[in-house]
Amino acid sequence: MAPYDAAAIRALIEADRVHRDIYVDPALFEIEMERIFGRAWIWVGHESQVKNPGDYVAATIGRQPVVISRHSDGKVYVLHNRCGHRGAKVVGDREGNVRFFRCCYHGWTYRTDGTLRGIPMQRGYEGTAIDLADPRYGMMKLPRVESYRGFVFASLAQEGPSLADYLGDARSSIDDMVDRSPQGELEVVGGCFRVVFRANWKIFLENLNDTMHPMVVHESSVDAGKLWAQQHLGEGAPDPLPVRFTRNNGFPYEFWEKLTLQAHASGHSFMGGIFPPRRTDPVYLAYIAAMEKAYGKARTEEILAVDRHNTIFYPNISIQSGYQQLRNIRPLAVDRTQMDVYAFRLKGAPDEFYKHTLIYSNVVNSPGSIVMPDDHEAYNRVQEGLVAQATPWVSLHRDAGRERRENEWTRANGTSELPMRNQYRAWLSYMTAEA
């Protein structure tokens, strides 16, 4: 396959610009699947999706099918979704509950921890070289699986940093999301949105903490909120949520410039909040009351004072902790990506509160969103434009050299392209690491 040795890969990434081939070359995409999605900690699901023994949900790591299951021992397993016999995908639907998995082809059955349970006419294997106790004849467990506060991560690699080391202090954004529950627990209730765009997965990651795009890309939805408010609301009237979630993207450059961006060595990053989650409507006040009952006034204040917009966990999720959204990136091909978007319920919060979470989902993250189509148009056009051989380099120069290092984090002004440069440092480290 690869004309790419380590030196060739290193030549694609410079401190402040990257080579177009990383977005358009299928050979590099194959290497990414092997070295990034095949090695990193990849978010696969949330424990609440498999509440009871026998519950399962299908997922992917890179392009590899896996299944997350809750076994009778109460533990969560992540298994290769592949029959130990002839290789058929065992779980064919998205989710469900079983006593055991059964392959549709020759009826091999597996316990929900992946171990082989039974084979029809098993005597046919007696005296053959097969060792049915060998885990490779089961649904094989992924080498490493760990959870952090309900978020389940798995890795296809036998060795690598622990989940704690991988998350580093970026886990504080997961804390922010979970701490907002009066019970300290999240729950996926409905399904998820599955949105496809025609661009490389990295283009989406770049956009998440790119604050120079909203006022340009989102002009149409900003005006939708702004004009609607002008036509229907009196002076000083609070914005209804759909208006708030659209018009805030139209804040002036000075607003974005003052936000802080923080980038983590693992490739993670986050930006300061733009839709302050704290409000004064009755639903929110009831929520604060539930929080204060659970945590007391001071701790509640401390929890709600955090305001972060997107936090990226490189390479495959972005969470909006204040609005309980999670976007899961599933690369399909070098120029095609699927994004699964989940909304989480804060356990112990008033029922009405989750309805507000879903207004955010529907306005911002649905395939029918009035905000997202313009993002996707931009991603798709980057993909189309990069085919041009005008120059091989893509600029990431904005505010380069003005970032400052503090402990695990590198910080920069809100309009810096630091998060992107940081993502490519992580990319390079995965792509050139010895297997």
Place this chain on the structure above:
Amino acid sequence: MASPGSDIDLAAVDLRTIEQFLYREALLLDEKRWQDWLALYTEDCFYWVPSVVGQKDPVDTISLYAEERMRMEMRIIRITHPHAYSQDFPTRMSHVIGNVMLDPEGGAGADGGMKPKADLVVRSTVHILEFRKEEQRLFGGGVRHWLRRDGNSFKIAMKRIDLVNCDAPMEVVQLFL
């Protein structure tokens, strides 16, 4: 036979009138006459495209579209905005409406708890051909209209479209279906 909560005698309702009303809605969508289209809806209307088969309600589960009149008006502002980049090449649509029938159950269990004030509920099937840039897509499914009597015609108090592929991975959908 009266629809629940209504004194309209369904047997006396002229189905042709209802069909023509639905065809007119489809025409206004195809011709993007958004204000005329919106005028078919009541002030307290609700437009719903579930994301789950048999979805029970639009407030506890994500939806492809879950829009009161405010969000419908916002969508129209956006898709007609000169800087809606995703409409640089405008989406085109063609609706075919069929299988129009009065719902003898009056939309029972399908209104997602929105309880629209309606005189009758009409079921139909829609096939929508959509085209933008290089790709033509086909959407289709069952539709329910909750209609409120308005002089000699009707207003739409609620519309629910259950797409056959409501939970499929899909690229963005921008216009009203």
